[in-house]
Amino acid sequence: MAYLLLLALVMVAGIVFIQLSRAASLRSVSQNFFGIGFIFLGFGLLAEIILGFTLDEYAAKLFYLARGTLALAWLGQGLLLFLFPGRPILRWLNYALVIGSLGMFVLILVSQVTTAQDWYSPASPIYGQIGDLLATNRPTRWGTFGLNLFGSAILIAGPLYFLFIQSVHRTAVKIVAAVLIAFSAIGLFFPLYWPPAKADPFFYLIELLAPVALFVGLNNLPAADIRSDARRKPR
Amino acid sequence: MKNIWLLIVLVALVVVFLLIRVNAYEPIGYSISTYDTQAFITAGRVPFFSREFFTSDRPATISLFYKLLQPASGYQITAFASPAEDIYQPPAIQPGLQRVAFAQGLLSISAWLLLAVIVVRRLTNPGLKIIAGLLILAFGFSPTIAEWDAVLLSEPLSLTLFVILLAISIELAFRFAQQASAASWTKALFAFWGVVLLLWIFARDTNAYMLLIFIAALGVLLVLRWQRKFTGLLSTRALIVAIASLALLFVIHNFTLQQSGRWINPFFNNILHNVFPYPDRIAFFESKGMPITDEVWALRNSPGNEDGFFEIPELMSWTNIHGTSTYMQFLLAFPGWAFEKFFTGVETSFSENRQPFFFPNEYRTAPAISYIGDLLHPKSSSVIWIVLIELAVFGYLAFRRDKPPHIALFLLLATLFLGEILMLFVSIHGDALGTVRHAMGSVMPLRLSVWLFLPFILDMYGLPEDKSIEARKLKRNMAKQKRVR
Numbered sequence: 001m002a003y004l005l006l007l008a009l010v011m012v013a014g015i016v017f018i019q020l021s022r023a024a025s026l027r028s029v030s031q032n033f034f035g036i037g038f039i040f041l042g043f044g045l046l047a048e049i050i051l052g053f054t055l056d057e058y059a060a061k062l063f064y065l066a067r068g069t070l071a072l073a074w075l076g077q078g079l080l081l082f083l084f085p086g087r088p089i090l091r092w093l094n095y096a097l098v099i100g101s102l103g104m105f106v107l108i109l110v111s112q113v114t115t116a117q118d119w120y121s122p123a124s125p126i127y128g129q130i131g132d133l134l135a136t137n138r139p140t141r142w143g144t145f146g147l148n149l150f151g152s153a154i155l156i157a158g159p160l161y162f163l164f165i166q167s168v169h170r171t172a173v174k175i176v177a178a179v180l181i182a183f184s185a186i187g188l189f190f191p192l193y194w195p196p197a198k199a200d201p202f203f204y205l206i207e208l209l210a211p212v213a214l215f216v217g218l219n220n221l222p223a224a225d226i227r228s229d230a231r232r233k234p235r
Numbered sequence: 236m237k238n239i240w241l242l243i244v245l246v247a248l249v250v251v252f253l254l255i256r257v258n259a260y261e262p263i264g265y266s267i268s269t270y271d272t273q274a275f276i277t278a279g280r281v282p283f284f285s286r287e288f289f290t291s292d293r294p295a296t297i298s299l300f301y302k303l304l305q306p307a308s309g310y311q312i313t314a315f316a317s318p319a320e321d322i323y324q325p326p327a328i329q330p331g332l333q334r335v336a337f338a339q340g341l342l343s344i345s346a347w348l349l350l351a352v353i354v355v356r357r358l359t360n361p362g363l364k365i366i367a368g369l370l371i372l373a374f375g376f377s378p379t380i381a382e383w384d385a386v387l388l389s390e391p392l393s394l395t396l397f398v399i400l401l402a403i404s405i406e407l408a409f410r411f412a413q414q415a416s417a418a419s420w421t422k423a424l425f426a427f428w429g430v431v432l433l434l435w436i437f438a439r440d441t442n443a444y445m446l447l448i449f450i451a452a453l454g455v456l457l458v459l460r461w462q463r464k465f466t467g468l469l470s471t472r473a474l475i476v477a478i479a480s481l482a483l484l485f486v487i488h489n490f491t492l493q494q495s496g497r498w499i500n501p502f503f504n505n506i507l508h509n510v511f512p513y514p515d516r517i518a519f520f521e522s523k524g525m526p527i528t529d530e531v532w533a534l535r536n537s538p539g540n541e542d543g544f545f546e547i548p549e550l551m552s553w554t555n556i557h558g559t560s561t562y563m564q565f566l567l568a569f570p571g572w573a574f575e576k577f578f579t580g581v582e583t584s585f586s587e588n589r590q591p592f593f594f595p596n597e598y599r600t601a602p603a604i605s606y607i608g609d610l611l612h613p614k615s616s617s618v619i620w621i622v623l624i625e626l627a628v629f630g631y632l633a634f635r636r637d638k639p640p641h642i643a644l645f646l647l648l649a650t651l652f653l654g655e656i657l658m659l660f661v662s663i664h665g666d667a668l669g670t671v672r673h674a675m676g677s678v679m680p681l682r683l684s685v686w687l688f689l690p691f692i693l694d695m696y697g698l699p700e701d702k703s704i705e706a707r708k709l710k711r712n713m714a715k716q717k718r719v720r
Contacts, residue, residue: 003613007621007685010366014693017362021697053606201617 002052004204008211009045012038015215029094030085033078034218040071041188041211048126048207055120057113060133063126065108069144070101072151072188075214079158079181082221083166100147107140125203127195148192155185155214162221173220180217184210241361245368249348252372256344259600260381265326266336267592268312272387275301276310289437290494296396296438297389304334316592326385326593339391340384346398347375353402354687357409357640358694367690370611374686377608378600380679382590390675393438397680400435403428404647412643436488439676440498441661443488445654446481452650453478493559499551501666502558504539508667509576510565511535519568523561526550539668566664573664580663581616584674588612588682591672612682619656622681625688626652632695641695648688655680 016038023031044067050059077097081090116132136144159178163170187210196203257263271293278293279301289295301310310331314324329336351371355364374380375398383391407428410421436443457474492498510516521527526549534543544550566573588609589595595605626649633641658677666673 001613001615001617003610003615003618003685004621006610007689010370010686010689011693013366014360014363014690014697017360017366018693018697021360021362049610053603 001201001204002049002199004208005045005049005052008208009042009049011208012042012045012211015211016042019215030078030081033074033081033094037071037073037075037078038211038215040066040074043067044071045207051126052122054122055113055117055133060113060126060130061108061111064111064130064134064136064144065105068130068192069104069108069147072155072185073097073101073147074151076151076154076158076185079218080154082218083158083162100143104140104143104147107137107143108134111136111140123199125191125196125199127191128197148189152185152189155188156182159217159221177217177220180213181221184212184214184217188214241364244365245355248365248368248372249351252376253344255604256376256381259604260378261326261385261596261599263340263384264328264333264337266314266329266332266339266385266387267324267326268315268329268332268387269592270317271389272312272332275387275389276305279305286494289491292495292497294389294437294439295491296434297392300338300392301335304338306331306334310335318591323593325596332387335387336385339387339395343375343380343384343391343395343398346395346402347372347380350375350398350402350405353406354690357405357644358690360694360697363690363694363697367687370686370690373607374611374683377611378595378605379588379608379612382593382595383675386590386592388672389439390672393435393442393676394679396431396435396438397442397676400428400431401651401680403431404651405644408643408647409640412639433484436484440488440492441658441665441673441676443485443492444657444661445651446485446488448650448654448657450478450481450485451653452646453481456646496555498559498665499545499554500540501668502554502562503541503544504667505562505664507535507537507539507541516565516569519565520561523564524553524557525561526553577660577663580670580674581619581659583670584659584663584678585614585616585618587671588614611686612679613685618681618685622652622684622688625685625692629688629692629695632692636695636698638695638698641691644691648684651680652684655684 016035019031019035019038022028023035044063047059047063047066050056051063074097077090077093080093084090111134113133114135116129120129120133159181163174163178167174187206191203191206274293275297278288278291278298281288281291281298283299283302288298291298308331311329312332313329314327316323351368354367354371358364358367380394383394403424407421407424410418410424436446453474457471457478460471460474506520510520517527526547528547528549530547531544531550534541537543626645629648630645633645655677659674659681662674662677663670
């Protein structure tokens with residue numbers, strides 16, 4: 001069922017185009033962050049597909065950087081900007097994320113491929129092999145973990161905050177959107193630290209459904225409604 | 236400016252894929268013959284304006300193709316393969332037949348380009364246009380399709396005709412939904428669609444079953460039209476004429492098929508594999524009058540394609556009259572087995588995605604191309620479920636957005652999906668041998684659907700919600716409430 005990875009890539013590529021054209025028309029920073037987050041997810045999937053064929057050093061690094069380090073953080077930052085538009089502190093967080101991402105890029109670029117390449121198996125998921133394949137140093141590993149934790153925490157806590165604190169009216173659409181975002185964040189975070197042992201249908205379905213659920217969830221969080229809800233919220 | 240860049244990217248894409256198509260496979264014109272090739276050559280010699288031409292041993296479209304391309308010096312088979320007998324030869328230029336192979340290759344390339352152009356034209360988002368173009372060309376120029384174009388069988392031409400039919404159908408769906416009256420171009424396109432449909436139906440026998448689903452779909456439209464729930468370019472009269480024409484086409488095809496007797500060999504294969512090993516099924520056929528004599532019974536261990544059955548007059552006269560109807564009754568009498576066989580047959584049908592007649596040239600076809608080809612042509616029957624989910628999402632979005640072109644496209648794609656499943660059922664039950672090859676006509680479109688539906692779904696999802704639709708609905712509801720009051 002490896003074709004589901006390609007299907008996921010096509011889906012994410014389409015989402016990127018939709019997201020970026022939406023961001024351009026809305027002139028929205030949060031939508032831009034979502035778009036970039038999905039670009040990272042897409043590069044991660046592309047690298048995964050390449051690594052499913054053969055071991056390529058650049059593909060391994062691309063996977064570690066895009067999927068393993070940056071995707072969740074940028075998506076999480078996008079949600080933060082979406083939920084709290086116009087907060088000055090978030091602008092500083094944007095800069096910090098950009099600098100952190102550049103730093104991680106350099107760190108991962110200089111990492112070397114280890115002898116694990118000798119027993120690399122293209123048929124097995126890259127998640128369980130990437131840790132052995134790249135000789136990453138402690139700052140790289142902790143930086144990666146920090147960014148993933150930051151992104152995942154926002155993607156899981158953000159919808160809950162939106163539902164129970166920010167919104168006055170909890171409609172079915174809002175609840176479903178929040179659940180989709182939180183579950184997709186879990187689906188994207190878990191394989192990175194609890195990698196699947198084999199490429200079974202469940203693994204492929206998670207790879208396919210997590211980005212889609214995230215996109216659908218993010219699209220159904222009503223931004224205008226949040227603001228009007230916040231104004232109406234009793235003090 | 237944006238459009239020019241998009242055009243440049245799309246043209247570059249076409250050029251790259253054409254280069255791959257030409258360089259990564261056997262040169263266009265190289266071919267491999269099979270036992271059926273000789274049958275096509277023979278059928279092509281029968282005069283076109285004769286009853287025998289349409290009731291010959293081979294489907295009429297393929298015979299016509301061989302007839303039209305036959306050089307004065309005739310055809311000569313010099314590269315032959317029969318995987319069942321372990322006979323393999325590399326594809327080569329075969330005198331006369333290189334014209335058939337060249338036409339097959341050229342038609343196939345043109346068909347995939349046509350489909351890509353039409354789909355790209357009908358999408359809104361520039362990024363999705365690129366994705367759609369990339370996917371369609373990658374699918375159509377993958378080893379699965381490109382290698383088949385070198386095989387001298389009915390499958391490649393049938394697939395090519397399907398792709399052309401699909402492309403024109405998509406274009407017509409949009410035109411019928413958008414236009415108030417048919418423009419002359421639309422009429423010309425519709426006439427061309429009719430010709431392609433006719434050729435496709437007579438290219439492989441299972442294709443005709445798609446007509447039943449077309450008729451059912453038009454019937455639904457007719458009912459909706461009578462209930463005034465459907466308005467469009469297709470008037471009540473046009474729908475009735477279309478239903479009658481398609482029904483007539485089905486009857487004609489069925490009649491010529493019955494007369495041709497080309498269904499008898501697959502029928503005997505089914506008897507050998509699905510009936511003779513089971514006493515209760517033998518009893519069923521005996522109760523229907525099938526003469527299972529000692530002579531017939533002596534052939535029960537044959538692996539298939541048994542000529543001996545044809546030499547038993549008693550059996551042949553019963554088969555000619557009662558064969559098809561009895562086998563249908565048999566499927567109805569054993570529904571559990573029929574469906575079980577279908578489900579296992581589906582797994583088998585999807586289990587291969589390359590032609591079995593020659594070994595791919597690994598110097599030309601790089602492993603990376605084969606890998607991408609395998610991703611685009613999955614060997615998993617889960618494809619059917621994915622297509623079904625995509626179709627459900629497509630339908631939901633189309634009706635939610637209330638855009639007539641998208642609704643029309645959804646109805647077309649849903650109809651084709653049902654038709655492909657029916658064709659798959661017929662292919663699996665039609666012949667106990669060669670399931671993978673026989674099912675290719677429905678498996679390939681199902682695999683294509685995985686990639687074809689997605690750009691349309693994403694494009695629809697990305698479209699801004701039309702406020703006028705909401706306003707229209709509100710107005711409609713208010714009017715309804717007023718009437719109720």
